[in-house]
Amino acid sequence: MTNYIIRRLLLTIPTLIGIITITFLLMYVVPGDPIRILMGQRGDPATIAMIRKQMGLDDPLPVQYFRFLTNVLRGDFGRSYATNRPVLSEILTRFPATLKLALASMLVASVIGLSAGIISATRQYSLFDYSSMVVALMGVSAPVFWVGLLLMWVFGYTLGWLPISGYGNISYLILPAITLGIRPAAYIARMTRSSFLEVLRQDYIRTARAKGLPERRVIYIHAMRNTLITVVTILGMELASLLSGAVLTETIFAWPGIGRLSVDAIIKRDHPMVQGTVLFTAIIFIFANLIVDISYAFLDPRIRYE
Amino acid sequence: MNKDLENIKTTSYWKDAFRRLRKNKLAMVGLYIIIALILTAIFAPWLAPYDPYEVSYEEYLQPPSLKHPLGTDEFGRDILSRIIYGSRISLEVGIIAEGIATVVGVLLGSISGYFGGWVDHLIVELTNIVFAFPFLLFVIAIVVSLGPSLSNVFLAVGALNWAGTARLIRGQVLSLKESEYVEAARALGASNTRIIFKHILPNCIAPIIVSATLGMGGAIMIESSLSFLGLGAQPPTPSWGSMIDYAKDFLRTNLWYSFFPGLAIMITVFGFNLLGDGLRDALDPRLKI
Numbered sequence: 001m002t003n004y005i006i007r008r009l010l011l012t013i014p015t016l017i018g019i020i021t022i023t024f025l026l027m028y029v030v031p032g033d034p035i036r037i038l039m040g041q042r043g044d045p046a047t048i049a050m051i052r053k054q055m056g057l058d059d060p061l062p063v064q065y066f067r068f069l070t071n072v073l074r075g076d077f078g079r080s081y082a083t084n085r086p087v088l089s090e091i092l093t094r095f096p097a098t099l100k101l102a103l104a105s106m107l108v109a110s111v112i113g114l115s116a117g118i119i120s121a122t123r124q125y126s127l128f129d130y131s132s133m134v135v136a137l138m139g140v141s142a143p144v145f146w147v148g149l150l151l152m153w154v155f156g157y158t159l160g161w162l163p164i165s166g167y168g169n170i171s172y173l174i175l176p177a178i179t180l181g182i183r184p185a186a187y188i189a190r191m192t193r194s195s196f197l198e199v200l201r202q203d204y205i206r207t208a209r210a211k212g213l214p215e216r217r218v219i220y221i222h223a224m225r226n227t228l229i230t231v232v233t234i235l236g237m238e239l240a241s242l243l244s245g246a247v248l249t250e251t252i253f254a255w256p257g258i259g260r261l262s263v264d265a266i267i268k269r270d271h272p273m274v275q276g277t278v279l280f281t282a283i284i285f286i287f288a289n290l291i292v293d294i295s296y297a298f299l300d301p302r303i304r305y306e
Numbered sequence: 307m308n309k310d311l312e313n314i315k316t317t318s319y320w321k322d323a324f325r326r327l328r329k330n331k332l333a334m335v336g337l338y339i340i341i342a343l344i345l346t347a348i349f350a351p352w353l354a355p356y357d358p359y360e361v362s363y364e365e366y367l368q369p370p371s372l373k374h375p376l377g378t379d380e381f382g383r384d385i386l387s388r389i390i391y392g393s394r395i396s397l398e399v400g401i402i403a404e405g406i407a408t409v410v411g412v413l414l415g416s417i418s419g420y421f422g423g424w425v426d427h428l429i430v431e432l433t434n435i436v437f438a439f440p441f442l443l444f445v446i447a448i449v450v451s452l453g454p455s456l457s458n459v460f461l462a463v464g465a466l467n468w469a470g471t472a473r474l475i476r477g478q479v480l481s482l483k484e485s486e487y488v489e490a491a492r493a494l495g496a497s498n499t500r501i502i503f504k505h506i507l508p509n510c511i512a513p514i515i516v517s518a519t520l521g522m523g524g525a526i527m528i529e530s531s532l533s534f535l536g537l538g539a540q541p542p543t544p545s546w547g548s549m550i551d552y553a554k555d556f557l558r559t560n561l562w563y564s565f566f567p568g569l570a571i572m573i574t575v576f577g578f579n580l581l582g583d584g585l586r587d588a589l590d591p592r593l594k595i
Contacts, residue, residue: 018435026451134332137583141576143527145534146550146568149557157558243440248531252554262443263535266450278447282439289438 005294012286017069019282024068027275072279078272082265087276091258095280097167098257101180101249102242104173106235108181109188114231116185117192122219124197132189139186144245148179148252165254176253180245184238188231195230199223229299236292243281323512326588333584339577346390347397354387358544367560376566379549380556385563388544389570395545396574399460399529400522406464407525408518411471412510416502418472419479429472436469445528446537454537456529456545463525471517478510512589516582523578530571546571 052058056067071078077087116136120129155175156164163172199205200223208218243259250259258277265273317325327333346353355375362382370377376385418429436444448462449455482488483506491505532538533547541548546567553564 014431015434015438018431019438022435022439023447026447137579138572138576141523141527141579142572143530143534143547143550143568143575145531145554146564146571149550149554149564149568153557153561153564243443245442247442247446248534251535262446266446266535266537274447274450278439278443281443285440286438 001297004297008290008293012290015286016283019279019286020069020072021065023275023279023282024065026278027271077276077279080265080270080273082268082270082273087272088280090273091261091276091280094256094258094261097255098243098246098250098259100173101176101246101255101257102239104177105179105181105242106184108177109184109238110231110235112181112185113188113234114192116189118196118219118224118227120189120193121196121200129193133193136186136189139182142182143248144179144183145248145252147182148175148249151175151179152252165252167254167256172253176249176255179253180242180249183245184234184242187238188234191230191234192227195227196223199226225299229296232292232295232299236289239285239288239292243285323588327584330584330587332580333588336577336580336582336584339573340581343393343397343574343577346393350390350394354384354390356384356387358383358388358391359542360384367556367563369560370562377560377562379552379563385549385566388549389546389567392544392546392549392567392570393574395456395539395543396526396529396571399456399463399525400578403460403463403525403529404467404518404522406460407467407521408471408514410464411468411517412475412507412514414468415472415475416479416507416510419476420483420498420502420506426476430476433469433472436466439466441466442528442531445532446535449532449537454540456539456543459529459532459538463528467521467525467528471514471521474513474517475510478513479506482506482509516586516589519578519585520582523575523582526571526578527575 056064059067075088077091079085080087080090083090116132120126120132123129152164152175155162162175164175166172205218205223208222209215213222246257247259247263249255250257251263254260258281262274262277262281264270265277327337360383362378365374365378365382366380368374368378368382374384374386376389379385379388414429414432418426444466445459445462448465449458452458452461479502483501488501488505491501496505529538530545530547530550533545534551536548536551539545539548541552549567550564553560553567557564
C-alpha cells in the first residue's frame with residue numbers, strides 16, 4: 001500500500017513538469033509584450049528597457065523557462081500585473097471559497113445522483129427510470145451558466161427565497177452549489193444506475209436474496225458497496241469539470257473564488273494571474289485524482305496494487 | 307450471379323446497426339434534432355423572419371409577441387432570427403473543432419497503440435497532461451494567449467479535445483494489432499501505413515463515430531461557454547453563448563432574452579448526446595465509454 005502511494009506520487013512528477021512547461025509556453029511564447037500591458041502605451045523606451053531587464057525578459061528562452069520552473073517549484077508564481085501582489089498568496093486567499101463551493105456541489109451531486117440512480121435501477125424500465133434518465137441527459141446537456149441564471153431568476157428574483165449573488169452565510173451557497181452540482185449529479189445518476197443493474201445480476205446478490213435477507217438490506221448494504229466505487233470514480237473525473245464549471249458559476253454568482261479570480265485576470269490581461277490560476281487548478285486536480293486512486297484501494301479490497 | 311444466392315437475405319453490419327438505431331426512440335429524437343439544426347443553419351436566410359443584425363431602437367427588449375415570437379434584445383434585434391443564425395456558429399464549431407480533434411486523436415491514438423515503445427510513452431504522457439488540466443480553463447488560457455476570436459476557439463478546442471479519442475483508439479489498436487488478419491497482412495509484406503489505414507482503422511470506425519458525435523456536443527458547449535465569457539464570437543455575431551452574456555444583465559426583467567438562446571444550446575447538445583448514446587448501443591453493444 002505504502003509502496004503504491006509512493007510510486008503513484010512519483011508518477012505525478014512528469015505530469016507536473018509537463019503542466020508547468022505548457023503553462024509557461026502558453027504565456028511566454030505568445031505574441032504581445034507584457035510590459036506594454038503593464039505600462040500601457042505611455043512608457044518611455046528607457047524605462048521599458050529597464051523593466052525588461054529587471055524581469056529577465058531579455059534572457060534566452062531556456063533560461064527564462066528554467067527560472068520559471070524553479071520559481072514555481074518553490075511556490076513563487078510571480079506577481080500580479082494588476083495588484084503587484086504575489087500571485088500565489090492571492091490565489092490562496094480565494095481558494096477556500098472555491099473549495100467550499102466544490103464540496104457543497106459534490107454533496108448535492110452525490111445525494112441527487114445516488115438516489116436517482118438507485119431508484120431507477122431498482123425500478124428498471126418504469127416511468128421514473130425512463131424520465132429520470134432523460135432528465136439526467138438534459139442536465140448534462142444544459143450549459144452551467146444558463147442553469148445558474150434560471151435558478152437565480154426563479155429563487156432569487158421571482159420567489160425571493162435566496163440571495164442572487166455574493167458571499168456570506170449558507171444561503172448564499174445554495175444556488176451556486178446546485179448550479180454546479182447538476183452536471184455531476186446527472187453523470188452519477190447514469191453511472192450508478194448502470195453499475196447497480198450490473199451488480200444486481202451478480203451471484204452474491206442472488207445468494208443474499210436466497211438466504212432470505214430483506215430486500216432493503218440486499219440493496220443498501222450488499223449492492224451499494226460495489227456501486228460506491230463507480231461513484232468515487234465519477235466524482236474524481238467530474239472534479240475537473242467542477243473546477244472548470246466553477247469558472248462560470250463563480251462569475252454568475254459573484255462568488256469570490258479562483259474561477260472568478262481567473263476571469264477577472266483575463267479581463268484585466270493580468271497574465272501572471274491567469275497563468276497562476278490555470279497552474280494551481282491543474283495541480284489541485286492532479287492531487288485530487290491521486291486521492292481518488294488511493295481511495296480505490298480502501299473501497300475495493302481486490303485492488304491492493306502490489 | 308446464381309438466382310438462389312440472390313434470394314438469400316443478407317444483412318450487413320451497417321444495416322444491422324441502423325436497424326438497431328431506428329428502434330431506439332431516443333436516439334431517433336437526437337437524430338431529428340441534429341437534422342433540424344443542419345437544415346436551420348443551411349436555410350437561415352429563408353427561415354429567419356428578420357435580419358439578425360437589424361437594429362431597431364423603438365423595439366428594444368420586447369417580450370415575445372406575434373411580431374417577434376421570441377422577443378427582441380436591447381438593440382431591438384429579433385431574438386428568433388439571431389438564434390436561427392446562431393445555429394450556423396454552433397454547427398461550425400461542432401464540425402470544425404471536433405473534426406480537428408478527431409483527426410488528431412485518431413492519428414496519435416493509432417501511432418501510439420501500433421508502434422508502442424517511447425512514442426507510445428510520449429503520447430500517453432501527453433494525453434495524461436491534457437487530462438490533468440481542467441478543460442475549460444485550459445481552453446481559456448489558449449484563447450487568451452492567441453486572442454479572443456471564434457477561429458481561435460476552434461483551434462483551442464481542436465488542440466485539446468483529441469485526448470479522449472486518442473486514448474480510446476489506442477486501446478482499440480492495441481488489441482487489433484495482435485489479431486490474425488493483421489499478422490497475415492504483415493506476412494504479405496504490407497507497410498505499416500497500409501496496415502494502420504486499410505486494416506486496423508476501418509475496424510475502429512464505430513468508436514470513432516461515437517466519440518465524434520459526443521464530442522461535437524461537447525465542442526458546442528465549450529464554444530458557448532467561451533462566448534458567454536466574451537472570449538468566443540465577438541459582437542455583433544449572433545452566437546448563442548454571447549447572446550446569454552448580454553442577456554444576463556437584463557435577467558431580472560427580461561427572462562426570455564436569456565432563456566431562449568440557452569434552450570437552443572441545451573436542445574442541440576441534448577440531440578448530440580442522445581444520438582451518441584444511441585449510436586454506441588447500435589454500433590457496438592459491448593462498447594461502454
